[in-house]
Amino acid sequence: MSCYEARLEKMWDWMACEGIALLVFEDAEGRRDSTIRWLTGHPGDALLFLSSARKSFLVPWDIILAKAYARADMIIPYGDFDRMPIRAIRGAAEKLKIAAGSKIEIPPETPYPTFLEFVGELADFDVICREKSAASHARNLRAVKDAEEIAIIRRAAGITNKMIDLLEKNVRSGKIKTEADAAMFIEAESRKRGCDGTGFETLAAGPDRSFGIHAFPAWTAASFAGQGLSILDFGLKFGGYNTDVTLTFVRDPSPQQQKMVNLVEKAAKLAAESIINGNETTFPALAVETLFAKSKKRLVHRLGHGIGLDVHERPYISNRPNEEHEEFVPGMVFAVEPGLYDPIHGGCRLENDFLMTETGCEVLTAARIMYL
Amino acid sequence: MSCYEARLEKMWDWMACEGIALLVFEDAEGRRDSTIRWLTGHPGDALLFLSSARKSFLVPWDIILAKAYARADMIIPYGDFDRMPIRAIRGAAEKLKIAAGSKIEIPPETPYPTFLEFVGELADFDVICREKSAASHARNLRAVKDAEEIAIIRRAAGITNKMIDLLEKNVRSGKIKTEADAAMFIEAESRKRGCDGTGFETLAAGPDRSFGIHAFPAWTAASFAGQGLSILDFGLKFGGYNTDVTLTFVRDPSPQQQKMVNLVEKAAKLAAESIINGNETTFPALAVETLFAKSKKRLVHRLGHGIGLDVHERPYISNRPNEEHEEFVPGMVFAVEPGLYDPIHGGCRLENDFLMTETGCEVLTAARIMYL
Numbered sequence A, B: 001m002s003c004y005e006a007r008l009e010k011m012w013d014w015m016a017c018e019g020i021a022l023l024v025f026e027d028a029e030g031r032r033d034s035t036i037r038w039l040t041g042h043p044g045d046a047l048l049f050l051s052s053a054r055k056s057f058l059v060p061w062d063i064i065l066a067k068a069y070a071r072a073d074m075i076i077p078y079g080d081f082d083r084m085p086i087r088a089i090r091g092a093a094e095k096l097k098i099a100a101g102s103k104i105e106i107p108p109e110t111p112y113p114t115f116l117e118f119v120g121e122l123a124d125f126d127v128i129c130r131e132k133s134a135a136s137h138a139r140n141l142r143a144v145k146d147a148e149e150i151a152i153i154r155r156a157a158g159i160t161n162k163m164i165d166l167l168e169k170n171v172r173s174g175k176i177k178t179e180a181d182a183a184m185f186i187e188a189e190s191r192k193r194g195c196d197g198t199g200f201e202t203l204a205a206g207p208d209r210s211f212g213i214h215a216f217p218a219w220t221a222a223s224f225a226g227q228g229l230s231i232l233d234f235g236l237k238f239g240g241y242n243t244d245v246t247l248t249f250v251r252d253p254s255p256q257q258q259k260m261v262n263l264v265e266k267a268a269k270l271a272a273e274s275i276i277n278g279n280e281t282t283f284p285a286l287a288v289e290t291l292f293a294k295s296k297k298r299l300v301h302r303l304g305h306g307i308g309l310d311v312h313e314r315p316y317i318s319n320r321p322n323e324e325h326e327e328f329v330p331g332m333v334f335a336v337e338p339g340l341y342d343p344i345h346g347g348c349r350l351e352n353d354f355l356m357t358e359t360g361c362e363v364l365t366a367a368r369i370m371y372l
Helices: A003-018 A035-040 A063-069 A085-095 A112-121 A134-143 A147-173 A179-192 A255-273 A282-294 B003-018 B035-040 B063-069 B085-095 B112-121 B134-143 B147-173 B179-192 B255-274 B282-294
Strands: A022-027 A046-051 A056-060 A103-105 A126-128 A203-205 A228-234 A236-238 A245-251 A304-306 A313-317 A333-336 A339-342 A346-349 A352-357 A360-363 A369-371 B022-027 B046-051 B056-060 B103-105 B126-128 B203-205 B228-234 B236-238 B245-251 B304-306 B313-317 B333-336 B339-342 B346-349 B352-357 B360-363 B369-371
Touching: A003 A035, A003 A046, A003 A134, A022 A035, A022 A085, A022 A134, A035 A046, A035 A056, A035 A134, A046 A085, A056 A063, A056 A085, A085 A112, A112 A126, A112 B112, A134 A313, A147 A179, A147 A236, A147 A245, A147 A333, A147 A352, A179 A203, A179 A228, A179 A236, A179 B179, A228 A255, A228 A346, A245 A255, A245 A346, A255 A282, A255 A333, A255 A339, A255 A346, A255 A352, A255 A369, A282 A313, A313 A333, B003 B035, B003 B046, B003 B134, B022 B035, B022 B085, B022 B134, B035 B046, B035 B056, B035 B134, B046 B085, B056 B063, B056 B085, B085 B112, B112 B126, B134 B313, B147 B179, B147 B236, B147 B245, B147 B333, B147 B352, B179 B203, B179 B228, B179 B236, B228 B255, B228 B346, B245 B255, B245 B346, B255 B282, B255 B333, B255 B339, B255 B346, B255 B352, B255 B369, B282 B313, B313 B333
Parallel strands: A022 A103, A103 A126, A245 A369, B022 B103, B103 B126, B245 B369
Antiparallel strands: A022 A046, A046 A056, A203 A228, A228 A245, A304 A313, A304 A333, A333 A352, A339 A346, A352 A360, B022 B046, B046 B056, B203 B228, B228 B245, B304 B313, B304 B333, B333 B352, B339 B346, B352 B360
């Protein structure tokens, strides 16, 4: 059984329990869902339908791409449905022989006005759109990586670590002088080493701009790694899977800057110690928030997040009251990124990727604070 | 009056007509809305509230960034509301003195399950979520650029044209040999020339990969511009505004490849001739579809799309039955991109950006088919 089949089986089992006749997944501009890639290998825009008769039906935007990458029982180009979701759903219901009156579950991201339209147009079916959905079930499953995924992620992390060493070497030697040098080096080197590229726009911020959580613009022609704190946040995408790390380069720090760096390093250590199988994912976030609060500082973003086909996915490691919390379990892969930001002194962030194993938490990446 | 004030005035006038007491805009991961930047200058994640008393209230994720870029009557960090939308809405209603029972309009992209939650939590207000929303009104307004925007877009187009010439020169001289060379040249050169960077991941596809509408991966270390058809689709972002052009490089084409190229060039010419003030935006799309159909080919994507703060925005130039069509009017800026793709012969696309003026359609960019 391929990894795709094994994943589909899990979704079909869930459908049987829930009494769903037809499941709809959508990956489109503005509403991305990597679950389609996870279930079929198809890396681009598409609709995916799963039926209770355990059949998969893919409707890709680019049929040539689908033929090269996708596995599904049936593949029909979106153009055959005039690129209209409602026509594709109707077509799928017909081809997959979904009986009138049965349950069709649409993505929980479906906007309210679109939901109303679907309910009207699909009046002969029972249209379901809910938070505790097939999509969220898939995202829960995806939070725990299977053996195939862990193998890919280990390779991605290996290339990332090589990249970190090269970045350090080139910053120290003066070969990387600007934010652009750093970002472009990562772009070029990642492809040479077999990556699809970077998973998100590299954030390279010299001392004048490192105050931003996400530097804006992401990188410029400005100098990098001069006096003060410089942040370099990047991720590689390998076989579809993302890494996500942040280095801080420190040169001749002021006392305030040194204090920030020390606190971030302490937070990273504390967070890593709090990541224990069975612990709630809120636990390390609360620990870091408490540590920062003692120094009258504040963690202004999540402490961490799962990584995989998406750069941000489950589990979310934060203490936000509105986020679903979960327990650390073996197979989870995530980034932890304590950071502090100051409009005058700049910012410092340290981010590494972790894998939960049966015997505890394994650090996959070797991001570090680099003193110049 | 600044351009931001002028834009806000239009939204407040609309609110008065519609009897809306509080408008909510959201720009977040997975649900981007550049209207917040258009109304306030703030380039990052945020909630924006507008009240019927003509006040603006921004709730940014990164307060330091907001202080550097945003204009609003009130700015309070998202952290003060525990980064929970519902708490921020409650806070805004209180600070902006919105009377109980009055209308609060939330974004039309609000997922159905979230909508239900909001309606429950905001039971003392009349919560509205609709297709013909404030957000869509803003997007309609944004389709017609104001003088400030046109000035920025002209500068973006100028840099894009310089880039096209440099790309041609460097491909011809052999300085650009690989997809990576092309993509990296654009990244570096765009920043040197004052751009924020590229507006989307450059698609550089040599002859073996140009069959994909959107090459996957976007660019690799593979060779570029060898025998056959190579596609280079890129856009620059300058002052927040995007250009979007596609060049096709042709070397020793086969008869089938030459036929595709001729047809795409003919389509580009035909499309440009069909763009006339007062014409429906479906018109050029239908013309190109008809032209392709005569050669038993098919246009497998939209013919074009508006560009601005987003890479894809109104007006949409397509013949899709489910898209809102509109008429070309002065001030619209858009990309037109006829293309043909074949799994064996590869792909060809030609994309240029246009501005509607009082006297007709002006080509802003100089993308072209380049014979090597």
